[in-house]
Amino acid sequence: ESEVKAKAGGGAKFKTDDVSIKVGGRLMYDIDWFDDEAFTGNTGSGSDSELRRARIYVSGEFGNWEAKVQGDFKDDGDTALSDAYIQYNGWDDLELVLGKHKEPFGLEEQTSSKDITAIERTMITNALAPGKNYGASLGSFSDEFTWMVGLYDHGDEGGNIATGVTGRMTFAPVVTKNQVLHFGAGFRQSRLAGNEYGDADQRLEIHTADEKVGSSSIVGESITAYNFEVAYAAGPFHAQAEFFDAEVDGGFNADTDISGYYAQFGYVLTGESRPYSKGKFKRVSPKGENGAWEMFGRFSQYEPGSDEADAVTLGLNYYASKAVRVGVNYVMGDMTEGGVNKDGNAIAVRFQYVF
């Protein structure tokens, strides 16, 4: 009655009776080269290498309860808590999650960083998706229909919790082994309590770049955002797009609009499909011994206030196994900030290992 399993990309799991404990992690190492004003802020070129994510987790499952603690070791000596939550699965189809976990907003954001097609998520997703925070979520997940909604701690407002409400629902009218059609919508509202909305400042999808768009400070009382998702996959082909619109309520000052969208198309040259499950995609898993190859393109547009940026990414992924991925992205970026236009190009290489 004692079972042990090491699974590539799925951690080491040991199970006795109704208790199981898992240990795993992920490692992403990037090398980036870029030039010109959209990336360096000047006319020169730049380069950097970076450990993008180095995580170790322990998770457990006991009866209807599970929990996960995941540390994300940063290069500068800090350790972010990537996940630290307790989940209760005892109410039929409902899941209750408490602690630090990912807020439900956006298809690209819900897709794990291990599983996204490009090396980085888009500007608009990074600007508007709240990411991982402390709070409580309630949700339900089936093959065709998912929803989750939650209340989160977004900092301090005069000694009290500055709350955020976030929710997402998805519907997949077609979900077969060969074909997926997905629709989704999300909503969030967070108190800013007179603080700057710092997530509005975004790099052009190269994480080590020096330059950001949206440098004018956006301050407000609260932020309200909506998004719509559509995705389609058929055999080796997959496509997805998301549209976002947000308003920062300036209180006595003017409101500021933040909007954007992206569209992405991919094709797996070796014939595998991109897996889909319960409202999000997973990464390609190679069938043959020689791994899988995938090519993709993405157009991304982002407008924080009166600034504007867009990025075109062309990329190639090699999936050596469930555990290993090597990705190369070529990014052509363009931004207009305070009326000044800046552009530039970049190449990013990622080496990814999932324990």
Added chain:
Amino acid sequence: ESEVKAKAGGGAKFKTDDVSIKVGGRLMYDIDWFDDEAFTGNTGSGSDSELRRARIYVSGEFGNWEAKVQGDFKDDGDTALSDAYIQYNGWDDLELVLGKHKEPFGLEEQTSSKDITAIERTMITNALAPGKNYGASLGSFSDEFTWMVGLYDHGDEGGNIATGVTGRMTFAPVVTKNQVLHFGAGFRQSRLAGNEYGDADQRLEIHTADEKVGSSSIVGESITAYNFEVAYAAGPFHAQAEFFDAEVDGGFNADTDISGYYAQFGYVLTGESRPYSKGKFKRVSPKGENGAWEMFGRFSQYEPGSDEADAVTLGLNYYASKAVRVGVNYVMGDMTEGGVNKDGNAIAVRFQYVF
């Protein structure tokens, strides 16, 4: 000859011949609401959510030697080393512990944070128990009688180690499955070397509260403290009390007295007993499939110098399993600081998962 075991609340253990390695951790997530001066420092209300503890450990045992490294991931990016010690068990009943480990002082302090009845330990325990530090301890633990004494590194004093000596002994004249009677006493002396004794400042047993009692700075050459413990448990009932007295030697300045006590009573509504072993208590382990329910009350008194504080806590614990606990505490606090009286009430909720 290779054995693996995942135990709820006891980590995942793998054993080959005479070597064993264990991986586990704990996660505690709290939400607190409080109002008035004893908690917020002003007449308003406050609230906060907090990851109180998120720990991952690896421990090993090889012959007579064991060791443990436990990291405590903090919210602000820091990682405290909760434990980092090597233990030698090769001398009959003696244990030698080297490295960072818990100093032997106080029943409530020796009881693991996973196992204490209330969400937080009392003010007087937090003020006087030295907690986990680097050093060397020698001890012996049997069912009826335990003692431990050690020498610790309490910082720097003119380029040398500022030493601390700490010791505790306990005696349990009654230890049956159904009944426990426990007595204990502790002693500590630490060099302060002219520094402030910061542990004297304590919150009223709500960890995210803004206000602390004991804000007048207590500076001295050394601190000497004593404590006495008494505990009794019979079937589902359990009670414990501790009395503390300490003196900060002011050197050329006046000495300062720090004293306090607490008394706690609990009753497990579902009939389980609170387990006791080798000088400390463990948490309730539910017998039935529906978990165990426990109610308790605690009165806590604390006097740092000329200030004074007390807190009454009423609480309810639900133990879903060995791994999961949910606790709700209602705290009524009161403090007199510099002659000014402040009071207030608070509610704290804890979600706890032990891997």
Added chain:
Amino acid sequence: ESEVKAKAGGGAKFKTDDVSIKVGGRLMYDIDWFDDEAFTGNTGSGSDSELRRARIYVSGEFGNWEAKVQGDFKDDGDTALSDAYIQYNGWDDLELVLGKHKEPFGLEEQTSSKDITAIERTMITNALAPGKNYGASLGSFSDEFTWMVGLYDHGDEGGNIATGVTGRMTFAPVVTKNQVLHFGAGFRQSRLAGNEYGDADQRLEIHTADEKVGSSSIVGESITAYNFEVAYAAGPFHAQAEFFDAEVDGGFNADTDISGYYAQFGYVLTGESRPYSKGKFKRVSPKGENGAWEMFGRFSQYEPGSDEADAVTLGLNYYASKAVRVGVNYVMGDMTEGGVNKDGNAIAVRFQYVF
């Protein structure tokens, strides 16, 4: 087809088919006492206790790919990433390593901190070996011949990567169970980009000492270093020596020379040999139930610029098992800094546990 193994000093490994995941770590706790100017900077004495290393790692192997994430928990709340690399073994005898790993330079540096004979490495090794950095290495390792060369990220130079090139090759004309003769050579060149070369400042091989030699700042455009290694082991006897010479190119300013060497002799009193494999040594593994005893002596010389330091270390190691080591080192240090001579003595004790 699922296999689990806990190995003292070798972690807990679980394997299913062609996937394996390992969890392990190390813990080193030191207590140091020292006196006089070479260690304290004044004529007094000093002491300190320190958690020298507390590491937890997760590593994985899947087909030709492996990866390791190792966190090093520091006392001050920081966590250094000790290792974070992906390795590809699919090209015959070649290994490709990407991410944070140890640069190939110096026999003492390549030997793991778990396996070195003294408590600390020598001043000249710590001053010139680049240690663990981000980059890419290619190497080949056989019993008799090894080489590795790599390109590394040594910080920022005007927005671009300040690169380093490092390489090492070793040759062992004799490698039998009883006898080893080893030769090696290393080379490194790193961009300093006008920054100070901070590694030139070294303590006299006592890690908690206050005083360092080489306090005059050495600034330059780049550093170039060479080293030569020789080692011989026969039965319980082992010896090794290394010679280093480096030049910091001052650009428009004067160049600075950094040089040094050490020689070390050890003897295992209980008869075991010091293991050697693929260009580096491992620690002694006791054969009998009562552990192994080893004594050693080391002379170490270091000359950064016009300063000079030497240290004589006499030591005794007790290996209780593959997992446990206790070491005592007596260090006699001497330095001349800016024409002023300082000397002193120190005792260091280490307790080491390898999971």
